[in-house]
Amino acid sequence: MDAGLIVYALYLAAIYGLMAIGISLLWSSVGMVNMAHGATFAFAGYAAYFAAIWAGPLAKDWLGATGWSQPALAVFIGLVAICAGALFGVVIYLVAYLTIHDKQNFPVRSLIITLALNLATVQMLLWAFGPQQKALPRVFGVGRFDWLGMSIRVDQVVTIVATTLLLGTVLVWLRHSRRGLEIRAVMQNAEGAALCGISSRKTALPIMMLTGALAGLAAVLLSQNVFVSPTAGVTPLIKGLTIALLGGLGSVPGAVAGAVLIGFIEAATGAIPFLGQRYVLFVQFTFIVCVLLIRPRGLGGLLDETRE
Amino acid sequence: MAPQQQPEKRFYEVGRRRHEITLMPDGTEVWRRGRVPLTKRHWLAWRGVSNPKSLRRERRLLDKRPLWWTIGLGGLLVATPFLSDQAINIAAIFCIFSAINVIWTLIIGTAGIFSLATMAVVGMSGYAAAAANVYLGVPWPLMMPVGALVGLVLGGFLALPSTRLDGLYYALLTLGVAEICRVFVSQIKALAPANGSINQVDSFIPADWLLQRPGLLLGFFAAFALLLAALLVFRLINSERLGLLLQAAREDEAFSEATGIDYRRARLWVFVLSSGALGAIGAFYVMFYRSISLAVFSLDQLLLLFAMIVIGGLGRSEGAVIGTAIVVLIDKGMLDLGPLRIIIVTAVMIGVALTAHNGLTGVRAQFRNFRNRKKSERRAARTEKGGEVMPEEATEIADKQQVYYRLFDKRIRDRLKAQITPELIAEHKAKPLGQHSDALDRVLNYFRRGEMPDKYAILRVGEYTSSTYKVLAFSGRPGHPPRVVDDKLYATMDEAYHAVFLLRVNDLLAS
């Protein structure tokens, strides 16, 4: 195994982690499985694509001489995708949460609604933009550099660093801010939270926007490797879901651990000659099935127990 | 008196269930009920009742669903031969998907295992049956048993983790099974050389009838028979022994386990049997289309099926069929709409999930619950405590004596309340036992014939010689001990008597 592979694995882990943590966080705080996460991903991907088309020439005009045009464009596209993801989060909040959150059977019904939203968004994107794949400009750097004698791709390193920083910030914020406290309070006892003046409806909105934004970020980062298309969200959604499961739904550390594991497995499977890319999903699912058979609550359960 | 002067007798339909199907058999007639051959079951759930008003014998149909099933399926069977070729095809597809969904309902509703591996089972057994036919030369009548066998084996494998995993975990895990199957099938080059699909499978439709009207009709009738068979399987599993065991487990898992019901095993049985049925349907699916491709395993196909059972309502066979009808009509009936079809389906899905707690078939129960809740709330807001019976409540009390008793009791209480004065209380305080004035006697008499939950007891605390007393309130429920009213101690028996009297007066005034 060379360093390129390790970096590639970490790169995948970063993106899947963004998706899985979003799903896990939403499940633990709001109590819904967000099947529309893939739609958020695709939607944000398209938003980033159009932002790149619009802002690309502008950036070249204004900043082309200084050499800052690429980083500026990257930041801009990233921001647009994050905003688009958050916006989609608001839509999910309005449709699937606000209307039925205190009604009967909420978990199943919200799952159905988000699933329907996912299907509808994919179809609408297909309708509006056609099935062609769109390529985002390579704004996160191109080429490779040598480190300790091994060549490493720049964009992957940028992705890993950006994700780690952002996720770290978010997790620290959740741990220490008033909002984070509010989210955990609602999660543990909704009525008690109401008696403290915390409205579960007002708490759910930022968390939905946050998870949407994470999916948007994942969309931009992954679009460096994979093209933007209406169905682009399906694979990340399934991977995110399974990683969230592997980590134990609702456990953020579990999701991180699961993402790293799955990233390594995917990188390794791709590299082993007789398995190859086609078997990636197969190997992953088999691995997850095995883990879940041994630990029905996922890795998160393991972490919980060791902490006790 | 001349009989012709009597006004003509007129009957008004009163009561809350006028719409019920009611027969008025002759009182002397012997009741004969048809039974389903070889079983003790009756065809229809007739119940004999006696109408307390007319004093006549009546026969009421408790469960009208068999009638709806007959009308719906019979209508489909009769109408389809007169439709266009395309419509016949749609009807056949509806029957196949309905059959799949009915069996799937068995897994989700009856067994309570949230499995999404349905299409994986259908597809794998379809491939197995097709391969058996094409490569091994198994004749087509044996394809369905082959499919069922493969389904059973697959079901056995899939059932293993279901007891260990939580519902949601299992659901999301089985999503992946389809993917594993797809890769598995596409990698076996010998199985499916042509792009992962097997073509030229033998079928119950003769080859020269293919895409002709007789062929289409034959396909439809076969699919209809398949649907009937699926419904029969549903009925046999859901409402017979296994289903009852599982129903008991759904009500109270711990208690049913304590009575010796091994519900986990029952769940596995239902799962494995249903998988076998799905396998047979998979073989039928191959025969119907004469080919099978990797599209069976696609997520979109699964989601479409999921939309069907979700729109109809999880856990009911009629829901599965109605949901399938709606989605198939939109998806296959409006082909010229293009991608808009799926958007309409999702809109229906969202609409149903937003308004109905449990699909379209749950709407009726949901509305009734809502109406009853509102009604009881309004009634509760209007009733005085212990007051007379409200008119709409009176229709629900079978024994009308109760209504009059409560009216009477209310009047007595109103009268007694007026008689309670400080003098009366002073009189009781002075002499709790013995001769009393008329008013106090009436009050005490009323108290004496009160019901047990309204009464109090006196408890002696401490030694017999230097005793003090406490007041207890009866719980009114057998086996539940009285509770202490408060910590107050009374030095003499008379004081305690008076305390009880005051409590009763308090209750009387509060009522």
Added chain:
Amino acid sequence: MSGKLLNIQGLSAGYGPLRVLHEIDFSVAAGERLAIVGLNGHGKTTLFRAIMHLVGWQQGSIVFDGTEIGGTRSLGEGRRTPGIVRLGVAMTPQGDAIFPGLTVKQHLDCGAYTKAAWRDRALRRDHVYDIFPQLKEREQAYVGKLSGGERRMVSVGRALMADAKLYLIDEPSLGLAPRISQRVVDALIDIGLDGRAMVIAEQNVALLTGKVDRMIGMHAGHLRGDVGHVDLL
């Protein structure tokens, strides 16, 4: 209505077909500490929950500090509760609505959730620690692992953290050993009110006798002017 902090008129409430409160009229003046006593199941908790909009159905007027918060509820249970809390009502529910996975400190911070109270939460926390010194030692412990008495203290402390004008304390002695419940109640009595009001619901009359400004009996969904059946009329 002036001078009254809370004014309830004709309040009825219940759950489904069960009617628990019958046309209650009830008011609390600012600076008052009063107790509602009565047996289990006679509507004390329901009265509190009706004020917080947490019952099945309710009707009647509740005026708190000049704002109408009563009326017939059409929204779901608990939807209006956060708004009422923000108006300045703090309630300690029966049997501690606690967050088992939060520490004592975080738990108390939750009580000071309103923006104004959040800023000086450290100050308020110290105030609560003054009242319940025991909590100071266990500041970082998870609430789920505390003993019953400590939990009750956290629960009461959380209500005290809020910027409230009216405290509703439901059954401070429920399920506690007599000595501990006496301590909790004494702490409640010792809290300076200066313009705020406190209502304590309690079934053990002896705990509160002589310690509160006013004692109201509650019986079968009606309020009785004064408690004790001996001086009923």
